[in-house]
Amino acid sequence: MTRSVVIVGAGHNGLICAAYLAKSGYEVTVLEARDRVGGGASTVSFADGYSVSGLAHILHSLSSKVCRELNLAGSGLEAGPPVDTISLDRQGQHLTLGANTVTGDGVSQKDVEAYRDFKKEFRTYAAALDPLMMNKPPRLKDMDSQDKFTLAKIGWKLRFGLGAKSMREFLRVGGINIYDVLNEIFDNETLKGAIALDAVLGHHMGPRTPNTVLTYLHRVRGENQGLQTLPPGGMGQVTQAISDAAHGFGASIRPGEKVKRILVNDGKASGVELFSGEQLHADIVVSNADAKTTFLDLVGTGELDAMFAHRVNKTRTRGTVAKVYIALRELPQFRDLSPAQLGQRLLVVPDMRYLEHAFNHAKYGEFSQAPVLEITIPSIADPSLAPAGHHVMSVSASYAPYELKDGWEQQRTVFMDNVIALIGEYAPGFEQLVVDKEILTPVDIETEYGLTGGHWHQGEMTIDQSFMMRPVHGSAQYDTPVEGLFLCGATAHPGGNVTGIPGHNAAQRILKIQGEPG
């Protein structure tokens, strides 16, 4: 008899895990609460005729191994052309950051060279961590042979891949903040600000927060997979391709089915119960939901050890980013920005001090007085996202803390209008172009996408919540204290961004523990 698997949640990781397991012959059913697949990486329409990527709007880290092994291109995955990052300047002295190059009026030759070397060095570090990324995090005691092999590979890559000098440097910067590292290397404040944003976006961190080198490494690691793109059709197209691949391998994908609880029988997961009352029994249950949702809501603390449940409960999942969708009657005019440049990834983050100040507010339950923005206009590359001649703009606005002292109900439009006004400072007359607008605060994200705290990465990616401690120790190797229950979402190692690695690693782990099906 074929062994059956139920996967809770059709986010990209759930789908990737489903695809791998189905490919290996398991009987896989994916249950998705929303009416479409993709979770945070889906396309939504927010006003009549306007569509936009739901949460994630840039594809920058999808594992090339996953794409290859699941033949996602064969299922219609289109990454789209690479985009640059342009850090906007009020006076029009914009800065363009590519993978290796930085151009702009205010950038010195020294910074240009430093940027090239810096990116190269960091990509090397990221590559050295590859054995850790693509495997289950090794346990530090009672290691199995795979753990020992992983550790040996990392040790070897660090010492002999990087060499003594780079290894020492890596061990020095690995635990600290991006602020100090960038100040050591660069002079240009806008350049530093733009790089620092990549280290903090989606996290409850500012550039001066220790840990931000690690989060930046995660981001740079994506560049080893492929350059950042705006996928045509939005992120929904990407996850639809993965869904199609999973379906092609025989997985059954059922949107609109919300799971009420995970059934546990004598310490073993035995299936799920839906809100409809239907029970689905399975040999294996895989959760794409975050750790708090999985353990505290779906499993229930009664099936868990008390301190384990406490640890899960104390994981930090405070989202900090609000999403603003804007429907535009025509393309906005930014000072000295060509239409081609408008189609790139645009940032509003003048310098690290501005970024740090924006973060300060988040610590006290306030939204940033001067927010930090990541803007895309996906309708430039894909006009089908908006009515003819019109455009959609997708903005990730930081910081908008989940726990707002004044409550989001009163403040949501205030913050949205602040964001629009801020864009107006860079693109005069912007407000007049707005046809429609919508904001998703972290509270809305929690409700709509089931992400606790509205946290993009299903949990802060600090060291204490990474690797063998992600989401918590005792459940860091994708298997959980409940036999037959596995985690496959960003809540698990190596964490967030649309990488597909948690889904991939979880599937490998299941195959290893459960053996080949049938």
Add this chain to the structure above:
Amino acid sequence: MSKHDFKQVLEPTPFHARVDEQCMVKNWTSWNGYQTARVYDTLAAEYFAIRSSCSVMDLTPMEKYRITGPDAFTFLSRLVVRDISKLQAGRVTYVLWCNDEGKVLDDGTIFQLAENDYRLCSQHHQLDWLLLSSLGMDVDISQETHEVAALAVQGPTSYSVLTEAGFSGLSQLKPFRILQTNLHGFEVMISRTGYTGDLGYELWTDPANALEMWDAIFAVQHLYNIRPIGLDALEIVRIEAGFIMPGDDFNTAETTVRADHDRSPFELGMGWVVNFDKPYFTGKRALIAEHSLPVKRRLVKMSVTGNKPPADSFLFDGKNGKRIGTINSQVWSPILKANLAMADIEYRNGMKPPEIWAEIYYQKELEWRATWAECRIVEKPFWSHPRRSATPPGQY
């Protein structure tokens, strides 16, 4: 906001006025922060009051928690290793509980007072662990140590004393049962429980009635030998009765700093309390894993030959043999005329050592001497008497 009284180091219990009056030697110690007598007068007199007549002990410092709410039972069942599904209102059960690793945090008793209403008594402070364990459950937990005055009335004449003092309805009260009664118009809860291995009761009431309750008992002193007893006498009888004392006989898991210095129920010889058939409880997975392996060490009850006190002795697998353990607590039992000990010893291949010898250092007029004494493991309580559970109890 109430200011803190820094001058008062130990807190008085509601019985303090009487305790202080009766305590001749003023030998105080702290029990959970309360001022408690180690000895009132002479240890021997107090010990024999427990074993041959009637003793009274101020139990108030024992940690007490009130647990109520729709999930109260689920909460307790998930907390403790024992199957408590047979517990019902008016009954008491002994329990112990573990951390995630299956190491014992503490032991105590659960009193079911009513539907969804329980009192948990423990040796040590447990509020943090209880609240931490209540995550996701609809249950209300409050510490009520100071809100409930408690006395232990223990000894062969305790039934007669209490009856004479005016408490009615005790004759049919079986061990581990609760009686709600009243005295002079105030409510008293009486449970047939105790820490002495003898006939005995524990009385629970509002602190406002504490002194009146004490006085009612001592009012019949002219008929019976009734003595207040301190912690030292209790230490002898609890070892005679074979009860373990968390913190003395083993390190409680929460306070253990060195790995392997905490103990599982199996290692304490308390495996009989652990039930793997009940729904999940904290530590279950770890205990199942441990149970599949041979026991590595155990806390055992031992009688030690001779009369030299084996205090803090090392234990060996033969005279001058290999060291296999230590004695954690020991008393001279006046009634058995023997040294009784709780000892932590290594098991080999899950088997107890065939021979155990204690190397005893003892002092005679400031001169230290050493001797060897053979030890014998005792599985049952060292001492037990049928009067402990006879219902109705014997009358005197």
Add this chain to the structure above:
Amino acid sequence: MFTPEILASALSFISQGTRKTKYGVQARARAYRRTGNGTVTMIYSRVLRETHRVNMKKYDAIVIGAGHNGLTNAAFLAKAGLDVLVLEKNEYIGGATASRELHEGWMYSNCSYVCSLFRPEIYQALDLGEHGLEVVPLQGSTTFKQDGDYFGSYHQPAVRRREIARHSKRDADASIRFDADLMKWCRLVRGFLLRTPPDPASLKIRDAMEFAYLLKSFYRLTESQIYEFIRFFTMSIAEYLEEYFESDAILAHFSGGSIIGTGLGVYSPGTAYVLLHHAMGDVDGNIGSWGFARGGMGSVSKAIASSFQSMGGEIRTQADVQQILVKGRQATGVVLDSGEEVYAGVVVSNLDAKRTFLNIMARKDLPDELYRRASNFKIRGSSGKLNIALDGMPQFPALPIGSPLTLGHMHFTDTLERLERAYDDWKDDCWSRDPYVDTLIPTQYDPTMSPAGKHMMSVFVQYCPVEVEGGWTDAKRDAFGETVINQIASYSPNFKDLILHAEVRTPREIEAEVGLTEGNIFQGELTLDQLMFNRPFPGYAQYRGPVKNMYMCGSSTHPGGGVMGAPGANAAREILLDMGRENTTPEDFGDD
């Protein structure tokens, strides 16, 4: 360069020097002073001038800087029979471990102010008790709340427990779990203090052995404890404590120790570990308790100096080293600002890593990478200090009359948010408008520091930046002092009237006087990139400098700041190892 005459006179000096060891010998250009070592309240030595014609002598070792680590290092070298000279730029010894009479009748420990981390192993090995050191344990600590209440962490355990319970019954019980957990990490980290960190990139046997020791220590923990330790090591103090406690005042109270001297906020990852840096000290086995050196912190350096001198060591004050002399990739001695050159087989720098490499070493003697690392070394000062002479005992009406809490530390920041906002100000190069202060009135139990009936208050202030907008001026410094005084005065109505004299020190003053770059009290921030094998720089964490015979022994090296003495002792061990001498430094007492 070494003429026979010079050699001969050097030899004659050596023989003379050994005869004088009982008193110790101080050398100053062409003149030698003999110091007495028994004065109690003054660290300025009574000096006997003695003329001598010879200044050329080669020492076995020169230690630059008479801070407590320099002196400790020198003492262990002297104990091994080496001929050691300590050079100090100021006219007093001790560096940041000094007591000075800056207002007549009042002694100020004007930099470091408590003694808890000082290694008992070193105390014992150098017989510091015999040399006059007395460390009195401090009693408790208080956080005053804005609502008029307070939280007091009493010395007496039962009283402390009840006081925690007054704020939160749960926290009182959680503190048992917290104490046991903290003790686990203390036990682990304390074992590394008196050891040399291994170089992870090295392939040498000794490094492998040190790594094995490190791993073995870790493996004494259970698996989940290992993860918990990593979490502790990398988390913020606020978030770490929030896993145990719920009361705002208690969270704020226990967080304070984690930001002292640190350019990080209570919510910055990595600060939980700094707590350990303050909590793992002990006085007579009472882990976490802080001690106060009778006579002020100067007593610590004076006792070490006395021990050093009793073993034949020499100290020269007012001897400012201008440069370390390097010849053929070997350190050969130093040149003083007077132009005088002093030679030695080994040169040890007690200065911070920035000063050592950027000020007193020639650029040509440094590899490029080291130069870059020294330039980038993070040593931002973040603390200020006030020393206040008081006409009487200030009153704190929030406390019950006769409360013992005034005997301990007093703080006035009662929430994590206020602590974090204090840090935000510092990030913007402002002193905290609502600073975190650590206040002590040691004269309550040390009568030697003020006239009878009068008091001395030591106020440590977090945060105070290295540079304020437009640069520090005396007026700005005084405004900073005013901010601090006002905060204390709002909890003590008679405080301002009692002030007879106040010394206000920002990082600017601390740097100018003590020579700590940017006024950083730890000689370099205690962040992950500057700890263990990264301290001060990767590849240079084993006390050896870039040229042969040159060493570092200051708090810039492992295990870092706090008046510990461990860097000095560890450096001495490495020097003696290189020289093939007997190791005179102590091993950790161990806990099991």
